[in-house]
Amino acid sequence: MAASPSSLQFTATPFNQFHSKQVPKHATKWGTIRCSAASPSKSYNITLLPGDGIGPEVISVAKNALQLVASIEGFEVAFEEMPMGGAALDAIGVPLPAETLNSAKKSDATLLGAIGGYKWDKNEKHLKPETGLLQLREGLQVFANLRPATVLPQLVDASTLKKEVAEGVDLMVVRELTGGIYFGKPRGFSTNENGQEIGFNTEVYAAYEIDRIARIAFETARKRRGKLCSVDKANVLEASMLWRKIVTALASEYPDVELSHMYVDNAAMQLVRNPKQHMMTQSSMELILETIIMQFDTIVTNNIFGDILSDEASMITGSIGMLPSASLGAAGPGLFEPIHGSAPDIAGQDKANPLATMLSAAMLLKYGLGEEKAAQRIEAAVLDTLNRGFRTGDIHSAGHKLVGCKEMGEEVLKSIDSKTPAAV
Numbered sequence: 001m002a003a004s005p006s007s008l009q010f011t012a013t014p015f016n017q018f019h020s021k022q023v024p025k026h027a028t029k030w031g032t033i034r035c036s037a038a039s040p041s042k043s044y045n046i047t048l049l050p051g052d053g054i055g056p057e058v059i060s061v062a063k064n065a066l067q068l069v070a071s072i073e074g075f076e077v078a079f080e081e082m083p084m085g086g087a088a089l090d091a092i093g094v095p096l097p098a099e100t101l102n103s104a105k106k107s108d109a110t111l112l113g114a115i116g117g118y119k120w121d122k123n124e125k126h127l128k129p130e131t132g133l134l135q136l137r138e139g140l141q142v143f144a145n146l147r148p149a150t151v152l153p154q155l156v157d158a159s160t161l162k163k164e165v166a167e168g169v170d171l172m173v174v175r176e177l178t179g180g181i182y183f184g185k186p187r188g189f190s191t192n193e194n195g196q197e198i199g200f201n202t203e204v205y206a207a208y209e210i211d212r213i214a215r216i217a218f219e220t221a222r223k224r225r226g227k228l229c230s231v232d233k234a235n236v237l238e239a240s241m242l243w244r245k246i247v248t249a250l251a252s253e254y255p256d257v258e259l260s261h262m263y264v265d266n267a268a269m270q271l272v273r274n275p276k277q278h279m280m281t282q283s284s285m286e287l288i289l290e291t292i293i294m295q296f297d298t299i300v301t302n303n304i305f306g307d308i309l310s311d312e313a314s315m316i317t318g319s320i321g322m323l324p325s326a327s328l329g330a331a332g333p334g335l336f337e338p339i340h341g342s343a344p345d346i347a348g349q350d351k352a353n354p355l356a357t358m359l360s361a362a363m364l365l366k367y368g369l370g371e372e373k374a375a376q377r378i379e380a381a382v383l384d385t386l387n388r389g390f391r392t393g394d395i396h397s398a399g400h401k402l403v404g405c406k407e408m409g410e411e412v413l414k415s416i417d418s419k420t421p422a423a424v
């Protein structure tokens with residue numbers, strides 16, 4: 001695939017259209033903005049949740065990028081930084097303080113770094129940083145989690161897969177985010193008939209939850225290469241059987257989208273075996289042509305399979321430090337976060353790759369605020385910085401300049417500054 005900024009535009013996602021049709025709050029705001037020629041200054045409130053571990057390091061870099069592109073594009077951003085996760089547990093005693101959730105609900109969008117760490121690992125369930133994150137997703141009702149995984153030409157060598165396997169991979173995982181086994185009841189600890197301790201959870205999906213995420217996925221696939229793979233475990237799990245039935249029934253509404261189904265165990269294997277299919281065809285000139293067809297383009301799956309498969313997909317692209325995400329609901333502000341965690345093993349050492357968070361900031365601008373040009377400035381600057389040879393440790397290979405989190409951030413800012421609008 002050619003190296004072009006557009007490969008990072010995640011073109012394929014139709015969420016702008018989805019949102020502008022279905023999110024009254026945003027639709028109203030965008031309408032006002034577009035019509036208000038007399039008042040050129042727009043202003044957005046963004047809640048920042050640095051969280052734990054490398055979270056504060058990557059958020060500080062992304063905040064600078066948001067500020068810079070806002071000033072170039074002529075709008076204002078006001079940040080409200082709130083405690084979340086382990087940081088909130090230490091300061092306030094709960095992983096998601098009411099003030100933090102309220103700030104996220106009132107703002108135009110929320111950018112999260114990461115939460116969690118060894119310190120809180122043994123806490124009771126309701127006092128775990130991770131519980132706060134689930135409460136935040138539930139509180140904002142952001143049921144659709146878009147996780148693009150694109151192998152950038154600059155980073156093919158960073159992938160642990162062979163070049164010919166990784167090159168050109170461009171996936172979108174659409175993960176259901178507010179249902180399934182993460183939230184299903186009953187759940188808990190008990191004892192069985194033999195007096196042994198048991199822990200149990202419930203994988204449960206209502207038809208409407210499957211329907212709404214499947215529609216997002218079909219719309220997403222329609223704007224990409226028209227291929228949707230629904231990943232489930234319908235050979236074993238009832239919740240997956242219903243999932244497959246509803247996704248299959250919807251296909252007739254999207255005749256332009258080619259739907260396939262795959263069991264999750266096979267999908268996990270196929271993702272690293274052959275995310276692309278190579279087909280040999282013979283041309284009229286008796287030449288053997290190799291056509292690369294994406295085995296995977298858009299993947300739709302439940303909460304837990306999406307969590308696991310997106311982490312796996314990240315390694316095709318080179319590093320989990322590169323993958324952004326957008327979590328969106330039918331109404332209200334979105335939540336934007338890198339897919340990685342708090343990386344306690346490298347926290348506080350200026351080693352984190354901030355690009356996943358910067359690209360999440362770009363998704364925030366595009367899907368959360370409708371500021372497409374500002375988003376493109378960040379995406380183009382990330383590519384430019386990689387083109388100029390800068391690499392954090394997770395994506396470093398011979399011949400490139402090894403930098404820390406801060407320096408990587410500064411180099412992206414330089415790239416943002418040096419790009420004229422025409423070049424974006």
Ligand SMILES: NC(=O)c1ccc[n+]([C@@H]2O[C@H](COP(=O)([O-])OP(=O)(O)OC[C@H]3O[C@@H](n4cnc5c(N)ncnc54)[C@H](O)[C@@H]3O)[C@@H](O)[C@H]2O)c1
Binds near residue numbers: 114130
């Ligand atoms: N959304 C979130 O906040 C989120 C997501 C996943 C895990 N977590 C939490 O994070 C903590 C650590 O979890 P984990 O170790 O399983 O996963 P992790 O994603 O934090 O780290 C996995 C590995 O990837 C590396 N890594 C992650 N992000 C990186 C980056 N930006 N740059 C360079 N290297 C990076 C880490 O150093 C580590 O070796 C746990 O408490 C977990 O619950 C939070």
Ligand SMILES: CC(C)[C@H](C(=O)O)[C@@H](O)C(=O)O
Binds near residue numbers: 130133
């Ligand atoms: C930290 C955890 C609750 C979270 C999840 O499982 O969703 C994480 O793995 C993620 O992918 O954001």
